[in-house]
Amino acid sequence: MPHRLLKFALSKKHPEPRMFRAPTELKSEYDAVIIGGGGHGLAAAYYLAKDHGITNVAILEKGYIGGGGTGRNTAIIRSNYLTPEGIRFYQGSVELFQDLSRELNLNLFYSKRGHFTLAHSPASLRTQRWRAEVNKHLGIDSRVVTPEFIKETVPEIDLHVGGHQAPIHGALYHPPGAVARHDAVAWGYARGADRRGVEIHQRTAVTDIEIRDGAVAGVHTDKGFIKTRKVLSAVAGWTTHITPMVGLRTPLVIHPLQAMVTEPLKPWLNSIVVSASLHLYVSQSSRGELVAGASLDPYELISMRSTLDFAEGMSTGLLDLFPCLGDIKVLRQWAGLCDMTPDFSPIMGVTPIKGFYIDAGWGTWGFKATPISGKTMAFTMAEDRDHKLIEAFSLSRFKRLELVGEKGAASVGH
């Protein structure tokens, strides 16, 4: 029993203070306003305060913190991307994550599991080799493995995928692949930011942004106007509601993405298994549930309703991979919104509107980027110039057509 738990038994009153205050009034002015109390907004606030000493900051969250994609995702963390720009960026996140529980003094259940991206055809094995080679070149632990290796690590898997479809030819294996408690990431950053003076306003929606002479002058909220010269939009799936407020065009389109969990089981699946051909990925949470998700719903839609198709397709794929799971029951399914970019990389940094910073395009892959996006966006806001790690992700890349193609590494991989 760790000594940290002792205090709970020894004190009469619950010895924990509020993790974050609940400010009731908005101030009339802040040095910076962050729209969106998801992981990204909270992390940006935390690093603004911690790294840059900017603490007169308000986070405005229309619902509750972590209630967007942050609380809906399947929490896969990895850095085995395809482009050098992507790899460096996500690797930065992995490095921050590894020490984050200690830094935030909250157990984020950052759990290294190993991540398989299965290849069901020579063509897909080719792409995996490409990723592996680029990864290795940049020092990422990643390699192509044989079907035998997969079977040894995940003995329950059926390498023939039930027959009548392409068998497993191999996989990209990324030992550092991890999962974490998504909510805790939001709470940890919220507490860290709050302790440094940042105000977190839940149930406060931004309704408009005031622009004067091409620069941000303030934001309108459902609780009144606040003056500020710096606004970060960190609203992921809601970005297409915010950008029109400042007249910014982006190529973002919103698609639903769904997931489901089973009843808890004793631990058996220690790896994260992803199959692009079967459109699924699965891992086992520390509570024992199988957490499984699919690729995007194939249509643009702003809706968080679940579909039966998803549960059926997902179950088919799960049984193809793990025939023994037939009697295991699905407990719950849900959906979230994904802000998709054409090249499957995010949109980050300064914009043509002075003082308006964007952190978007997180699609199906943004949870893992939470720490690094917070850190780099805080830098970008403080210095009013893009952090080096995110230069490639600038919105202007679509005008310049200098895309950062991560489709091959991001489509179901999350």
Next chain:
Amino acid sequence: MDRRLPPRDGEWIDRSQSVEFRFEGATYRGFEGDVLSSALWANDVRLLGRSFKYHRPRGVYSLAGHDANLIVEDGIRTNMRGDMLAVSSGLDVRSVNTLGGLDRDRLSITGRFGEFLPVGFYYKAFHTPRRLFPFYENQMRKVAGLGRINSANQRANSPKDYAFCDLLVVGAGPAGLAGAIAAAEQGLDVLIVDEQQRPGGSLVWQWADAATAREHLEGLLEQLAAHDNVRLWCGTQAAGYYGDYWVALVDDTHLTKLRAKSMLVATGCFEQPAVFQNNDLPGVMLGSAAQRLIQLYAVKPFDRAIVLAANSEGYRVALDLNEAGVDVAAIADLRRDGEATELAQRVDDAGIRVYRGYCVYEAVPAAGNKRIRGATICALDEKGVPRSEALTRIDCDGIAMSIGWTPNGGLIYQAGGRFTHAEHVEQLIPQTLSPGTFAAGRVNGVFGLESQIDDGYRAGLAAAAHLGSFTGDVPPSPSHYESPSSHPYPIIAHKGKKNFVDLDEDLHLADFENAHQEGYDNVELMKRFSTVGMGPSQGKLSNINAVRILARLNGATINQTGTTTSRPFHQPVPIRHLAGRSFHPQRRTPMNHWHVRHNAEMVYAGAWLRPEYYRVDGESRDDSILREATHVRNNVGLIDVSTLGKLQISGPDSVEFLERIYTGRFAKQQVGRLRYGLACDETGVIIDDGVIGRFSEDRFYVTATSSGAAAQYREMQRWAQIWNMDVTLVNATGHLAAINLAGPCCRDVLQELTSTDLSATAFPYLALGEAIVAEVSAKLMRVGFVGELGYEIHVPASQAMHVWEALMQAGERFGIRPFGVEAQRLLRLEKGHLIVSQDTDALTSPFEADVAWAIGKNKTFFVGARSLAILRKKPLTRRLVGLMFAASDAGTLPEECNLIIANDELVGRITSIAPRSTLGYPIAMALLSPDLAKIGTTVKIRVDGGSLVEAVVASMPFYDPENSRQNVQAES
């Protein structure tokens, strides 16, 4: 001890069918019709399970599957719910999640450490030092989790079914049955489902003390039986609602996907527990559970009981218990005024003592916590605070709780309806319902039996009116005229911290107070931090109490506090039901059997199967491929290319449409000619290629890549609609088969089978025509993908085998041979033809791929034009080039996607490689940095082992750069 009561009317057990089963290694008897929970309780087994966190003993609680106390496994199946698991001979199960058996569960020690493990404790420990976390995590994962999977289990198929109806009625209780009758009378096609094994809903257990209940049930069923437009499915749950009345119905064996036109939700309520110290121990149960034991399974729930009541139902429970021979020691009624109906008198007549304004303060456990031996009750002061200084101790082995209800409203939420808390019933009731959704009975806040029936009838009429079958007046919903059936705050504080709010997750009152103190003070954060409602029963018995606690902590109303969203499923659904038989369509070309018969090694290409090469005894795979390729170069071969996309495009806008979809120009394309077609996406990335043939002014025939065909067709359809163009698109990919005949002798072979003049002048390179080949009408194209004289012959799939065999026969004297995809890939590589998505990736532009010649000059628009105009002005960052290796390199050659390195920088990537070619040395294609793309430059490729292999940039095509092979005449 046998707790079975004498036979009673309406019981669900069949006493003539005794069954023997095993639980935790011991043998018991039950009856056909028993569920595991009832059979065990009948055997006086009270310890049925252990809780998730503290491993507290647990017994029967809801007997409706609304709790997760009794979860068992048999080594094959796991996580089976005791409340729903029928006992049968040979059943041999044990409780999940114990260490060393249920009775001795060594994990129950965690219960003693409760003080150390407050809400969210795991967030606050185990993370430093970092290196120890994996150890702690492993330990935690082992104690978490319920059942074990059995990896030896075979895949099981559960075929799915489809159903349709006008009105889906969910719940066959009084409201649902009445609603179904009303709708059926108006001629609607009605389907009723109920998760219980028999119809009646609460009538079969809750009103059983009222003589009228049985009469009502029989009457309703009789009326129903008079209509043949009603189906009644028991043992079937409506698991989830998915928009447009698409509903998942699940029974023991399979999933039925229902498309209804409207839905009547008459799902009733979940009875809710009170929160008091030790409210979780075996012997404490919901009043409805006690009634189910008595009425359905004829089991005497307790010997001596206390009823904790806050509504009329509690008094009925007391009467039912009394009638079943239980000594009802007391009714503790949370209400100061007690019961106002005549039930008070009946209880009094039965000699049951009623304590008004009293609560159960604590259940007193017997040693080991495995049953209770009494309870303390005390009065509540004006504020509802227990006067715990004046406790009355009453011996009992059971406490039945009837303090309130919460609507079973998941389907209503999922259909877009919203609930509001209504004070007259102290319950959430529907505030808005989506069009086509109706609610009746207790889910609607209507409790009186007659009122429920009236409400159901009204809702049935309303549904008929909605669908236009009823034009009369729909009566208003009966209002609730009795006192509320739910207590506003059935929660008793206790410093012992075993007053559970969520039994699945072992959360007690203080956990909520503590979470609130830590800032988790809105309903969603509270839920996520405490995990209330996240367990196997998904908050059926905990959500509303959690909301009440939170509301009180915030000084807010229930409505201000809000509830969390309800998501599918109502009860968990087995993966195999959702998967069904899981068909995997496999696409085979008409020549598939021929290939297999001729020793083809078949490979998947998406859903298609294709010959990779044809095996020859004693020859290696690589030798076979090279031999097949060489044969095409020198002689003649044929390959089945039926997997190619084959799209027919016609209509007045065809030319304009094609010019928008493809980069090239087609307006001036002659009839009877082919052109190369290159398609890009909006960012200018190559997404497909093929040939485009013109049959007439407004009729085109287009091929697409095998892997890209479906996507290309989909994109075309999408654009045709967005642009609103007058084109007809037909995907003939499966309907037509295609054969490619190639090699210097191929003209002679084909000429034997057709009267169409194939001479170079009559049918030149890139000609297209309709011809009769082997008596079959065919589309004929002269193409050169593999770099030899060649024809593609597209014929109806049904005739393709005939044509294939005719070609084989006609070619016999030339030594014709079939060749597979691998030989084709090699041949095209030699000829420098790219394969989209192998030699291009998700960012490759036509400039990089060196196919910019296929972009029409001065075109104002096509998909990707704007992007390409930008890209055209930018320096290239990479180019598709040819690479040559020394013939002696064969052992250490790179593989596709190995990287090209210069000064430790990534400068390129191999996209295709042929370790052996008909040229006698290895060749490859690569995307390479333009600085290094000069012919003759030596580059270094890092192979899998890490070493570097050299290659030289070569001009492409490697083979026949002058294209003279198109002019060859066969030697013969």
